[in-house]
Amino acid sequence: MAEKKKTTTKKTETKKQDTKKVAPVKQEVKKQAKAAAGSTTEQKARVGVFICHCGTNIAGSMDLTAVEAYAKTVPNVAYVDNYKYMCSMPGQAVINKAIHDNKLTGVVVAACSPRLHEPTFRTATKEGGLNPFRFEMANIREQNSWVHMHDQEGSTDKAKDAIRIAVAKAALLQDLFPKAVPVEKAAIVVGAGVAGMQAALDLSAAGIKTYLVESDASIGGRMSQLDKTFPTLDCSQCILTPKMVDVGREPLIELFTWSEIHDVEGYIGNFDVTIKKKARGVITMAEAEAKGIVGGGCNGCGDCEAPCPVIKPNEFEMGMKPRKAIFINHPQVVPLLYTIDWDSCVKCGLCVTACGEKKAIDLEAKDEFVKVKVGTAILATGYELFPIEKKTEWGYKKFENVINGLEFERLICASGPTGGHLVRPSDGQTPKKVGFVLCAGSRDNTGIGKPYCSRFCCMYSLKHAHQIIEKIPGCTPYLFYMDIRSFGKAYEEFYYRIQDEGAKFIRGRVANILEDPKTKSLHVMTDDTLLNRPIDLEMDMVVLASAVQPSADTNRTRKLFGVSCSMDGWLLEAHPKLNPCGTTTAGVFLAGVCQGPKDIPDTVASAEGAASAASIPIHKGEVELEPYFATCIDEKCAGCGMCVNLCPYSALALVEKDGRTVMEVTEAKCKGCGTCGGFCPGGAIWMNHFATPQIVAQIDAFLLGGEQ
Amino acid sequence: MARTKGYPAALDKKLQDTKLYLDDSNPEFTKNVKAISRTNAHMCYQCGTCTGSCPSAPRSSYRIRLFMRRAVLGLENEALTDPDLWLCTTCYSCADRCPRDIIPTDVIMSMRNLAFKRDIIPVNFLKTVQAIYSSGHGVPNNDVNRAAREKIGLSRDPPTTHMFPEYIKGIQKILDHYKLKANADRIVKEREG
Numbered sequence: 001m002a003e004k005k006k007t008t009t010k011k012t013e014t015k016k017q018d019t020k021k022v023a024p025v026k027q028e029v030k031k032q033a034k035a036a037a038g039s040t041t042e043q044k045a046r047v048g049v050f051i052c053h054c055g056t057n058i059a060g061s062m063d064l065t066a067v068e069a070y071a072k073t074v075p076n077v078a079y080v081d082n083y084k085y086m087c088s089m090p091g092q093a094v095i096n097k098a099i100h101d102n103k104l105t106g107v108v109v110a111a112c113s114p115r116l117h118e119p120t121f122r123t124a125t126k127e128g129g130l131n132p133f134r135f136e137m138a139n140i141r142e143q144n145s146w147v148h149m150h151d152q153e154g155s156t157d158k159a160k161d162a163i164r165i166a167v168a169k170a171a172l173l174q175d176l177f178p179k180a181v182p183v184e185k186a187a188i189v190v191g192a193g194v195a196g197m198q199a200a201l202d203l204s205a206a207g208i209k210t211y212l213v214e215s216d217a218s219i220g221g222r223m224s225q226l227d228k229t230f231p232t233l234d235c236s237q238c239i240l241t242p243k244m245v246d247v248g249r250e251p252l253i254e255l256f257t258w259s260e261i262h263d264v265e266g267y268i269g270n271f272d273v274t275i276k277k278k279a280r281g282v283i284t285m286a287e288a289e290a291k292g293i294v295g296g297g298c299n300g301c302g303d304c305e306a307p308c309p310v311i312k313p314n315e316f317e318m319g320m321k322p323r324k325a326i327f328i329n330h331p332q333v334v335p336l337l338y339t340i341d342w343d344s345c346v347k348c349g350l351c352v353t354a355c356g357e358k359k360a361i362d363l364e365a366k367d368e369f370v371k372v373k374v375g376t377a378i379l380a381t382g383y384e385l386f387p388i389e390k391k392t393e394w395g396y397k398k399f400e401n402v403i404n405g406l407e408f409e410r411l412i413c414a415s416g417p418t419g420g421h422l423v424r425p426s427d428g429q430t431p432k433k434v435g436f437v438l439c440a441g442s443r444d445n446t447g448i449g450k451p452y453c454s455r456f457c458c459m460y461s462l463k464h465a466h467q468i469i470e471k472i473p474g475c476t477p478y479l480f481y482m483d484i485r486s487f488g489k490a491y492e493e494f495y496y497r498i499q500d501e502g503a504k505f506i507r508g509r510v511a512n513i514l515e516d517p518k519t520k521s522l523h524v525m526t527d528d529t530l531l532n533r534p535i536d537l538e539m540d541m542v543v544l545a546s547a548v549q550p551s552a553d554t555n556r557t558r559k560l561f562g563v564s565c566s567m568d569g570w571l572l573e574a575h576p577k578l579n580p581c582g583t584t585t586a587g588v589f590l591a592g593v594c595q596g597p598k599d600i601p602d603t604v605a606s607a608e609g610a611a612s613a614a615s616i617p618i619h620k621g622e623v624e625l626e627p628y629f630a631t632c633i634d635e636k637c638a639g640c641g642m643c644v645n646l647c648p649y650s651a652l653a654l655v656e657k658d659g660r661t662v663m664e665v666t667e668a669k670c671k672g673c674g675t676c677g678g679f680c681p682g683g684a685i686w687m688n689h690f691a692t693p694q695i696v697a698q699i700d701a702f703l704l705g706g707e708q
Numbered sequence: 709m710a711r712t713k714g715y716p717a718a719l720d721k722k723l724q725d726t727k728l729y730l731d732d733s734n735p736e737f738t739k740n741v742k743a744i745s746r747t748n749a750h751m752c753y754q755c756g757t758c759t760g761s762c763p764s765a766p767r768s769s770y771r772i773r774l775f776m777r778r779a780v781l782g783l784e785n786e787a788l789t790d791p792d793l794w795l796c797t798t799c800y801s802c803a804d805r806c807p808r809d810i811i812p813t814d815v816i817m818s819m820r821n822l823a824f825k826r827d828i829i830p831v832n833f834l835k836t837v838q839a840i841y842s843s844g845h846g847v848p849n850n851d852v853n854r855a856a857r858e859k860i861g862l863s864r865d866p867p868t869t870h871m872f873p874e875y876i877k878g879i880q881k882i883l884d885h886y887k888l889k890a891n892a893d894r895i896v897k898e899r900e901g
Contacts, residue, residue, distance in 0.1 A: 393805055439755075439807075443753075443807060444807045445807060445808050445809045446806070446807060446809045447809070449807065482753065482754075482755045507756070508755065508756035508757075508759075508760060509755035509756055509757045509760070509807065510757075510760065511756070511757045511758075511759075511760025511761040511805055512760070512761060512805070525760050525761070526756055526757070526760035527756030527757070527758075527759035527760040527765070527771075527773055528756070529754055529755070529756040529759075529773060532771060532773075532774070534759050534760060534762065534765040534766050535760075536766075
């Protein structure tokens with residue numbers, strides 16, 4: 001009946017009609033539910049089965065002729081066909097034509113994973129004049145031909161099973177209509193390193209209100225710790241601080257520093273995010289004004305810092321410079337706002353006195369929680385260095401003159417703890433021979449290090465080599481490497497330049513480092529694999545290009561947003577090649593290194609990609625949700641309310657209807673998980689597209705081997 | 709001419725074709741080495757950590773990395789006929805540090821096994837076999853050791869086959885089962901007459 005209506009509509013108009021249909025969805029669904037619950041089919045099912053060869057991906061591993069012959073014998077099958085590439089335009093045309101010619105009521109495509117081509121074949125089904133949800137996919141590639149490549153007989157049998165099961169469901173499928181929900185015109189970006197800042201700037205430039213959340217006291221991230229950037233040798237701060245200032249200035253960006261994500265609820269278009277503003281102990285000028293303190297609030301003058309009696313290592317300077325318990329990390333922080341480290345503050349109150357009339361300091365400050373509503377979210381949680389002391393052979397944290405790459409950045413940086421003079425931590429002397437250990441903890445399959453390439457260590461080590469040649473006359477850098485991976489634009493040219501400047505390259509991974517206890521110099525032991533000679537070179541200092549790993553809080557944050565991660569902790573993109581910024585959670589996107597190691601150009605590109613992707617649903621204004629929600633069959637519902645507490649998404653409620661208490665579903669909140677449907681003692685809950693009769697039919701089809 | 713004696717031969721050697729040809733590789737060798745050593749011998753990426761860790765390398769021409777390369781490429785003859793194969797002290801430093809989690813020492817041991825099947829083995833290794841066969845020890849106890857043991861309050865002989873010679877028979881049974889002693893005797897006789 002609904003089908004007849006649709007077949008008469010022209011193909012080009014179907015799209016429009018669907019959105020118009022949104023309103024009467026509920027009524028229609030209820031009608032279907034009732035019909036199916038009464039187990040009367042108004043029309044005999046006619047299922048078309050379309051078998052894809054996928055070139056030789058499928059056809060090479062099983063006997064498709066036998067599969068096709070079998071499919072013709074399956075009950076309810078009205079038509080069977082095969083094609084080399086079902087997803088191609090001619091392949092889709094086969095489906096389209098067959099629906100018309102054979103008056104099909106359901107479509108089964110036996111091909112790849114629904115994750116890859118379910119949308120394609122839904123569209124083809126729709127273009128053939130059927131409701132797109134009358135399509136079912138039988139996965140005979142990922143779950144069959146690829147894993148049973150050398151078992152022709154077994155894979156053929158398994159394909160027959162998969163098709164029989166899919167047909168059983170397809171025969172009972174019903175028309176469903178996606179629900180459109182409005183999208184909140186705001187986005188949240190988690191992490192304000194260069195990726196998060198770039199994403200926030202792009203979103204705000206596109207007119208979208210953006211909440212930028214950073215766990216540290218200042219924005220800027222890792223890039224603000226770097227001295228120079230390869231291969232152009234721009235000063236990192238010089239190119240980053242303008243962006244930081246822009247972020248601070250942009251009215252559409254609301255900045256939350258010293259904050260973290262506390263809770264996330266909702267779905268694409270309507271996320272409710274709770275931000276935890278960690279107690280900072282210092283109020284901004286705006287906050288002071290709101291409290292009625294005239295001319296008050298922190299202006300970054302630093303008067304509080306001098307009297308503070310507590311001295312702690314400055315994390316921004318990799319612990320190589322002191323800071324007070326009330327601190328800013330470095331002079332260019334955004335926002336220019338002091339922060340109290342509660343773990344070390346003794347609450348002596350000297351800072352409060354020094355601050356005086358500005359009344360910016362509150363030693364009794366508590367964490368605050370702010371709730372914001374956003375349409376989309378971008379995670380840009382970045383990285384930290386792998387604790388390289390775990391590789392004991394290189395002596396980090398054991399030998400004073402073995403440092404890591406970020407410590408080198410601070411030591412060579414003019415605003416760093418030594419004013420830009422690279423010195424040996426043991427005696428303050430200027431080194432004349434500096435060893436660089438590449439792949440320190442990367443490309444390591446021992447289970448201690450990381451199996452992946454950290455991607456930017458080769459290039460920053462080349463840059464470090466350049467910096468010491470430039471700053472210390474007569475100082476020679478020795479780079480111990482396995483491969484120099486200079487893959488980016490102008491990177492190989494940079495390698496050429498550094499070798500020309502006098503850096504020595506030794507192809508051998510460092511086996512171990514020993515310290516001369518008297519001089520604190522280091523013996524670097526390796527094999528010059530090109531000379532085929534074991535070597536022992538005495539270095540004044542060694543820099544370990546440590547592997548990188550996801551930042552500490554990444555795992556907690558990703559779970560709140562429902563994003564998966566790979567085995568090594570990097571957040572998982574929807575598709576590594578074709579959807580690198582998206583995730584499998586609609587409306588949540590990834591930017592920068594949290595998805596995998598990236599240098600600055602790639603990070604910025606990824607951030608701009610994520611911002612663009614995250615702005616699409618917002619600019620569209622509404623998104624379609626899969627109509628897989630639960631519905632209540634009022635006549636069967638006893639109003640016991642047991643399902644209400646079971647629902648993980650708080651989508652269910654008891655209501656009065658026609659003098660009875662029955663359950664009602666808030667469709668936009670329902671994720672179709674099936675918890676309520678599986679539990680309901682009266683069988684009153686109908687799960688759209690995964691209804692009990694449909695699933696039972698699938699199980700029967702499998703267990704009975706096709707015999708009814 | 710006495711003055712050029714040896715030169716033409718040395719020059720000939722230098723001018724030999726040393727290219728690697730497909731025929732030089734035996735893929736079965738790679739598989740055998742992997743099976744016997746029970747380590748991923750084919751996964752070496754030639755970083756040199758093994759040779760850099762090797763206590764033998766700075767004192768000899770032994771380069772474990774080269775043997776790993778030969779394992780990867782299946783260079784059976786080159787690996788098994790290289791006398792360096794027998795210079796590994798089996799200290800396992802390379803195995804501790806290999807970033808690919810390979811156990812290079814076990815690769816060397818597997819190559820030694822394969823070499824022995826071709827009667828390639830230094831005589832001193834065979835004499836160790838003979839010593840084990842007759843005493844149960846590769847390095848049997850001697851009077852100097854006995855005196856030293858006595859001095860620090862230990863029994864003159866350790867509680868091994870030295871103290872319980874009746875168990876030597878068991879060791880001999882094992883060695884005979886694998887025909888190790890017979891082969892050792894045969895090869896030693898061939899070499900030393």
